[in-house]
Amino acid sequence: xxxxxxxxxxxxxxxxxVAAGVVAVVVAAGGVGTTASTAARxxxxxxxxxxxxxxxxxNLDRAKPQSFxxxxxxxxxxxxxxxxxxxxxxxxxxxxxxxxxxxxxxxxASGYRARIFGADFKLRGQVDVEGVPSRARISPDGTxxxxxxxxxxxxxxxxxxxxTTTTLIDVSRGKKIAQLEDFTTTRAGxxxxxxxxxxxxxxxARERDRFYATLTTGGRFYLVEGSVSGRTMKTIHPNVxxxxxxxxxxxxxxxxxxxxxxxxxxxxxLNLATMRETALAETRxxxxxxxxxxxxxxxxGFNESVWTVPAGxxxxxxxxxxxxxxxxxxxx
Amino acid sequence: MYQVSDAxxxxxxxxxxxxxxxSGPQVSRTVVxxxxxxxxxDIAAEMVVTVLPLYLVYxxxxxxxxxxxxxxxxxxxxxxxxxxxxxxxDRSKRxxxxxxxxxxxxxxxxLGLATASTALSAISALVLLDRIGKGIRTAPRDAMxxxxxxxxxxxxxxxxxxxxxxxxxxxxxxxxxxxxxxxANAFTTVFVVAFCIALIGFGILVLLVPQPAPENEAExxxxxxxxxxxxxxxxxxxxxxxxxxxxPRFRALLIAAxxxxxxxxxxxxxxxxxQDKLDLSLGLFPLLFVGMTCVYxxxxxxxxxxxxxxxxxxxxxxxxxxxxxVYGTLLAPLDGTLLVALALxxxxxFYAATDGVLAAFASGIVPEAVRGSGLALINTxxxxxxxxxxxxxxxxxxxxxxxxxxxxxxxxLLVAMGLAAWSFLRTRExxxxxx
Numbered sequence: 001x002x003x004x005x006x007x008x009x010x011x012x013x014x015x016x017x018v019a020a021g022v023v024a025v026v027v028a029a030g031g032v033g034t035t036a037s038t039a040a041r042x043x044x045x046x047x048x049x050x051x052x053x054x055x056x057x058x059n060l061d062r063a064k065p066q067s068f069x070x071x072x073x074x075x076x077x078x079x080x081x082x083x084x085x086x087x088x089x090x091x092x093x094x095x096x097x098x099x100x101x102x103x104x105x106x107x108x109a110s111g112y113r114a115r116i117f118g119a120d121f122k123l124r125g126q127v128d129v130e131g132v133p134s135r136a137r138i139s140p141d142g143t144x145x146x147x148x149x150x151x152x153x154x155x156x157x158x159x160x161x162x163x164t165t166t167t168l169i170d171v172s173r174g175k176k177i178a179q180l181e182d183f184t185t186t187r188a189g190x191x192x193x194x195x196x197x198x199x200x201x202x203x204x205a206r207e208r209d210r211f212y213a214t215l216t217t218g219g220r221f222y223l224v225e226g227s228v229s230g231r232t233m234k235t236i237h238p239n240v241x242x243x244x245x246x247x248x249x250x251x252x253x254x255x256x257x258x259x260x261x262x263x264x265x266x267x268x269x270l271n272l273a274t275m276r277e278t279a280l281a282e283t284r285x286x287x288x289x290x291x292x293x294x295x296x297x298x299x300x301g302f303n304e305s306v307w308t309v310p311a312g313x314x315x316x317x318x319x320x321x322x323x324x325x326x327x328x329x330x331x332x
Numbered sequence: 333m334y335q336v337s338d339a340x341x342x343x344x345x346x347x348x349x350x351x352x353x354x355s356g357p358q359v360s361r362t363v364v365x366x367x368x369x370x371x372x373x374d375i376a377a378e379m380v381v382t383v384l385p386l387y388l389v390y391x392x393x394x395x396x397x398x399x400x401x402x403x404x405x406x407x408x409x410x411x412x413x414x415x416x417x418x419x420x421x422d423r424s425k426r427x428x429x430x431x432x433x434x435x436x437x438x439x440x441x442x443l444g445l446a447t448a449s450t451a452l453s454a455i456s457a458l459v460l461l462d463r464i465g466k467g468i469r470t471a472p473r474d475a476m477x478x479x480x481x482x483x484x485x486x487x488x489x490x491x492x493x494x495x496x497x498x499x500x501x502x503x504x505x506x507x508x509x510x511x512x513x514x515x516a517n518a519f520t521t522v523f524v525v526a527f528c529i530a531l532i533g534f535g536i537l538v539l540l541v542p543q544p545a546p547e548n549e550a551e552x553x554x555x556x557x558x559x560x561x562x563x564x565x566x567x568x569x570x571x572x573x574x575x576x577x578x579x580p581r582f583r584a585l586l587i588a589a590x591x592x593x594x595x596x597x598x599x600x601x602x603x604x605x606x607q608d609k610l611d612l613s614l615g616l617f618p619l620l621f622v623g624m625t626c627v628y629x630x631x632x633x634x635x636x637x638x639x640x641x642x643x644x645x646x647x648x649x650x651x652x653x654x655x656x657x658v659y660g661t662l663l664a665p666l667d668g669t670l671l672v673a674l675a676l677x678x679x680x681x682f683y684a685a686t687d688g689v690l691a692a693f694a695s696g697i698v699p700e701a702v703r704g705s706g707l708a709l710i711n712t713x714x715x716x717x718x719x720x721x722x723x724x725x726x727x728x729x730x731x732x733x734x735x736x737x738x739x740x741x742x743x744x745l746l747v748a749m750g751l752a753a754w755s756f757l758r759t760r761e762x763x764x765x766x767x
Contacts, residue, residue, distance in 0.1 A: 006539045013535040017528035024524040028515035104512070195730060 125174020378504020418708025491636025627680020
């Protein structure tokens with residue numbers, strides 16, 4: 001091949017690559033504008049006035065990239081119609097009139113924002129956080145919020161090791177309260193001091209101030225019970241990740257590591273009175289902080305759908321809502 | 333009548349004369365093109381590296397425990413592949429084709445990421461392929477740079493290549509964040525654009541870089557392809573490669589480079605120490621990287637030239653002396669901003685004085701016939717030592733404190749520098765000194 005021919009070929013290659021890259025970005029950017037009507041703002045307020053329970057979740061319809069990740073509101077039945085709200089999030093939670101939405105901020109680098117909104121979906125405050133959104137929760141009285149984000153490069157171990165930060169938020173003032181990393185944790189009566197601790201997946205008790213979360217240190221995972229005002233936590237059970245307290249406050253649904261080397265998760269329910277574990281009928285490895293549909297069923301995201309399974313270990317998993325994740329059950 | 337039988341050699345001689353008087357050594361077109369190949373490939377690679385952790389954690393189901401283990405195995409595999417590719421390049425005398433396989437594989441991986449499912453197994457397989465691609469291309473590419481450069485200009489040539497390479501590494505995260513800013517969570521778009529950019533890099537290598545062979549010393553568009561090649565003996569066998577590489581000088585460099593790498597705390601750790609001491613926001617991490625890289629990029633060429641003049645071994649040791657200063661700064665009770673600025677400047681200078689200079693140093697020692705194998709051996713040895721150093725630093729930090737870890741590494745670095753200085757001195761008689 002002559003030098004001239006090579007140059008021509010190279011020119012053609014560059015032109016094709018530039019064109020393909022520009023087209024890809026332009027197509028993706030088409031998804032920026034959100035399209036939901038402002039009337040949708042009233043959907044939760046109307047439900048509150050009617051005392052009707054609702055499911056709030058992320059709408060994940062890949063056929064419509066414009067609305068992918070938009071918050072949707074629907075009735076509590078698998079085929080209820082969805083109303084899209086003009087709010088895009090990576091993770092959403094709503095309770096007692098307050099919602100929290102983890103969305104990408106406008107800042108450069110790894111900036112995300114925990115946006116706090118009311119039943120009218122109007123922004124009430126926001127807190128800057130760093131990392132990749134993982135979990136979000138609001139306390140049953142609507143005063144406390146918690147978000148967990150993955151922070152890459154935070155680990156001292158090696159590149160490729162990841163760690164999390166969990167932030168407690170004062171919802172009414174829209175301010176950070178503390179990072180769980182700053183609390184004092186005890187395990188079997190002794191203070192945990194190793195630098196490799198990570199916390200994630202907070203769930204709040206109905207009784208104010210008390211919460212549960214995951215602690216990992218030295219390759220082991222624990223359920224911790226904590227006090228926000230006392231800034232303390234203590235481990236109460238091993239091998240619990242992403243706890244979620246049942247509405248009747250007696251049980252915790254969670255992910256338990258099973259299989260060789262703990263390479264998969266199995267959803268379990270822990271009875272807090274007896275500390276008895278019950279494996280749920282879902283056998284796929286689910287990575288989510290589950291949500292209680294009622295005292296007998298849990299909801300969770302798997303492969304871009306919301307699924308449900310009985311909380312007593314019987315039955316079998318069923319698809320509850322397709323093209324959806326981050327479910328949160330709203331009662332008034 | 334005086335006849336010039338070979339126009340290219342005359343041009344080359346004239347350019348070198350001019351170059352000496354004015355702007356120092358000229359690096360050949362091949363080196364610049366290889367640098368551009370690396371620039372584009374690195375933009376693509378860093379785009380993926382920037383978003384992949386986000387992607388894995390966000391979309392994939394990811395367990396941090398398993399990741400570290402898999403990560404180690406993959407790095408080991410890539411290092412072994414690198415040894416093989418260095419030798420194959422030498423044996424077939426087709427460094428360019430071997431390097432092209434590596435660059436092509438890495439470009440293909442970006443396309444794979446754009447189209448593959450979000451299953452962790454698929455992504456791990458692609459990341460492994462990417463690492464193998466990097467393992468394959470490094471040694472033959474460095475061998476090409478060294479073969480296309482007169483021995484006395486090796487430092488400058490590697491400096492130019494590393495500076496271009498570094499520009500790519502800085503642009504990559506910018507591109508990735510720009511795309512994510514335009515379209516939130518458009519990970520697939522990031523991968524598609526990364527593939528397009530990687531393809532341009534691959535195209536530069538395949539279509540524009542001349543194969544380093546005597547018959548290529550033709551004029552290409554009025555410019556001389558300054559890629560000389562000494563007559564090389566028959567194909568080398570594996571045994572010969574091992575024998576030639578096993579000369580005392582090379583062994584001394586291999587051991588010195590390995591020992592120095594073992595005493596080098598990775599920049600990730602140094603940033604973490606800075607963060608630990610100053611309570612920096614995690615959002616500043618990318619900025620620390622950019623600051624250090626800027627210094628590296630600006631100094632790579634001048635330091636490479638200095639190494640050509642005063643000796644590569646000396647500059648290499650000076651570089652590690654700078655690293656010692658970094659350790660010292662981290663222990664010193666300095667004010668926040670000053671500490672960060674000083675540490676970043678010293679780190680950048682350290683990289684400029686060690687990364688390309690080591691490749692130039694090794695190229696000056698290893699005979700051309702086994703250049704690829706020799707460079708690959710050095711890469712693998714330093715790579716393995718860096719991995720061990722990370723494990724050691726993490727362990728010391730966990731068991732004691734950051735200050736202890738730095739002190740231990742400082743002491744180890746002093747020992748390694750002593751060992752290196754002794755072995756360089758012992759074997760210095762044929763070191764190239766110019767000027």
